[in-house]
Amino acid sequence: MTNQTAWILFFVGCIFGGAALWASADVNLPGNDEGYEPTQPIxxxxxxxxxxxxxxxxxxxxxxERSRHAGIPALGVCMNCHRSVRAPLGDVRAEDALAKAEERAPKLVQSPEIQKIYDGLGLGADLKRDKSKDAPGVAWTKVNDLPDFVFFDHSRHVNAGVDCQKCHGPVQTMERVRQFSDLSMGFCVNCHRDVNENGLHGDHSLNASIDCAGCHY
Ligand code: HEC
Ligand code: HEC
Ligand code: HEC
Ligand code: HEC
Ligand code: HEC
Incomplete structure (x- = not known):
């Protein structure tokens, strides 16, 4: 959707749906599905x-903490550990034990999933950049996606003390990330009303916008 079409849709929505939506505030646009859990390339x-x-x-x-976007880490961040961690520790230990029993040197254990990090960076077997290979990166699939006409800023929330889990759920228990909230207008507005009335972690100075222009360009 181009920005212009989004705007037109937005204004038409305001005229015809604004009042009703404000009352119910739980309308959800297609594509913003709670529970969406795409398979990822790694x-x-x-x-x-x-x-x-x-x-x-x-x-x-x-x-x-600093910007609108939380961002997805570059593969270089993974390499801080995966330059040395090439497979789960259990697999490495198992190969070590087997090699000892068979009285031979242990073989290199390489996880095929971790190999995909190296492939994404175009690294050779020695984990150095191999110029004969492409470095295509990894095309992660986006999970949470607001429509273009909604303004959202991570830093405002994180600095006000809103936990990631409030909006994203218990990510630290998820094998694969799924969309936790429905990301509807009601989800946003209900919390803004709540923190303005009841404060957050004892902070009663918060003033989260409930004006249309606070969230819509
Ligand atoms: C705190 C943030 C926030 C505020 C304040 C807010 N909105 Fe929204 N609005 C959203 C979000 C998020 C969506 C997208 C919902 C979705 O994708 O399901 C949305 C969607 C919409 C849509 C399109 C939705 C549809 O499904 O038809 C309209 C129209 C709209 N808002 C109008 C308004 C109006 C009018 C006001 C002021 C009375 C307002 N909004 C205030 C966050 C907000
Ligand atoms: C108030 C709700 C809220 C909080 C709190 C929040 N997020 Fe988000 N997050 C969202 C929404 C909404 C999106 C989708 C944004 C979009 O499509 O523009 C999103 C998107 C993301 C993305 C996708 C990339 C991006 O930046 O758009 C990541 C990663 C993410 N959040 C991580 C985090 C982490 C880590 C924290 C805590 C430090 C956090 N979020 C706190 C609502 C929240
Ligand atoms: C702080 C260190 C650290 C960082 C950063 C890190 N990992 Fe890991 N990762 C590990 C360790 C340690 C293991 C092995 C755990 C075990 O022994 O089971 C692992 C395991 C994995 C596995 C499982 C491999 C298998 O075969 O089961 C994958 C896939 C993986 N990491 C991908 C990534 C990706 C992608 C990134 C970057 C976005 C990343 N890791 C960042 C430490 C890290
Ligand atoms: C070692 C690196 C690493 C750590 C630590 C990590 N993440 Fe992520 N996160 C990723 C990567 C890589 C992706 C993209 C692939 C995926 O969705 O699994 C991602 C995706 C996400 C998404 C989905 C983004 C989208 O497309 O909407 C959210 C939400 C998120 N992380 C939140 C968190 C939260 C909350 C924590 C802490 C509890 C956390 N992450 C810790 C690497 C990390
Ligand atoms: C769990 C509670 C919570 C949820 C859910 C939430 N917000 Fe907020 N929002 C806050 C708090 C707290 C602030 C900071 C208010 C302050 O700094 O005084 C804030 C601030 C903002 C601001 C900064 C401008 C302003 O002063 O209002 C925007 C824009 C915003 N939120 C949009 C959204 C949108 C869009 C969503 C839904 C996708 C959303 N928020 C969901 C709690 C929430």
């Missing part, structure tokens, strides 16, 4: 990384 597990290993969300999503 089987990256938040349960393992953010849950079991307790890596901080913002180690990978460092934009959340």
């Amino acid at each position: 089987k990256f597990s938040h349960r393992l990384h953010a849950g079991e290993m307790e890596i901080d969300c913002q180690y990978c999503h460092s934009g959340a």
Whole structure:
């Protein structure tokens, strides 16, 4: 959808649907589906990384505190660990034990999923850049997606003390990320009303917008 069509749709919506929508405020546009859980090109597990290993969300999503977008980490961030971690520890230990029993040197254990990080960066077997290969990156599929005519800013929320989980659910338990909230207008507005009336973590100075122009360009 172009910006212009979005605008036209938006105004038509305001005229015909504005009042009714304001009353019910739970209308949901197609494509913003609660529970949406696309398969990803790499089987990256938040349960393992953010849950079991307790890596901080913002180690990978460092934009959340400073900008509109939380951002998806570049593969270089994965390489901070996966330059040395080429397979799950259990698999490496199993091969070590087997090699010992068979009185031979252990073979390199390579996880095919971690291999995809190396392929995305165009690395050779020695994990150095191989110029004869492409570096196509990894095309992650977007999970949460607001329509273009809605303004959203991560930093405003994170700095006001809203936890990631309020909107994204218990991501640290998810093997694969799914959309947790319906991301409807009601979802946004109901919380804005709530924090304005009741405060958040004892902070009663909050003034989250419930004006149309606060969220719509
Ligand atoms: C706190 C944020 C927020 C505020 C304030 C807000 N909106 Fe929205 N609005 C949204 C979101 C998010 C969507 C997209 C919902 C979706 O994708 O399902 C939306 C969608 C819409 C749509 C299109 C929805 C449809 O399904 O037809 C219209 C029209 C609209 N808003 C009008 C208004 C009007 C008029 C006001 C002021 C009375 C207003 N909005 C205030 C967040 C907000
Ligand atoms: C080691 C890096 C890493 C850590 C730590 C991490 N994430 Fe992620 N996150 C990713 C990657 C890579 C993706 C894209 C692939 C996917 O969706 O699984 C992603 C995707 C997401 C998405 C979906 C984005 C979209 O397309 O809508 C959300 C939401 C999210 N992470 C939230 C969190 C939260 C909350 C935490 C902390 C509890 C966290 N992440 C910790 C790497 C990480
Ligand atoms: C107030 C609700 C809310 C909070 C709090 C929140 N998010 Fe989001 N997040 C969203 C929405 C809405 C989107 C979709 C934005 C869009 O489509 O423009 C999103 C998108 C994302 C994405 C996809 C990439 C991007 O930046 O659009 C990631 C990753 C993500 N969030 C991670 C996090 C992490 C990590 C935290 C906590 C540090 C967090 N979010 C806190 C609502 C929230
Ligand atoms: C802070 C260190 C760290 C970072 C950063 C990190 N990982 Fe991992 N990851 C690990 C460790 C350690 C394991 C192995 C855990 C085990 O022994 O089971 C692992 C396991 C995995 C696995 C499972 C492999 C298999 O065969 O089961 C995948 C896939 C993976 N990581 C992808 C990624 C991606 C993609 C990124 C970047 C978005 C990333 N990791 C960032 C430490 C990290
Ligand atoms: C869990 C509660 C919560 C949810 C859900 C939530 N917000 Fe907010 N929002 C806040 C708080 C708290 C602030 C910060 C208010 C302040 O700094 O005084 C805020 C601020 C904002 C601002 C900054 C401008 C302003 O002062 O109002 C925008 C824009 C915004 N939210 C849009 C959205 C949109 C769009 C959604 C839904 C996709 C959403 N919010 C969902 C709590 C929430």
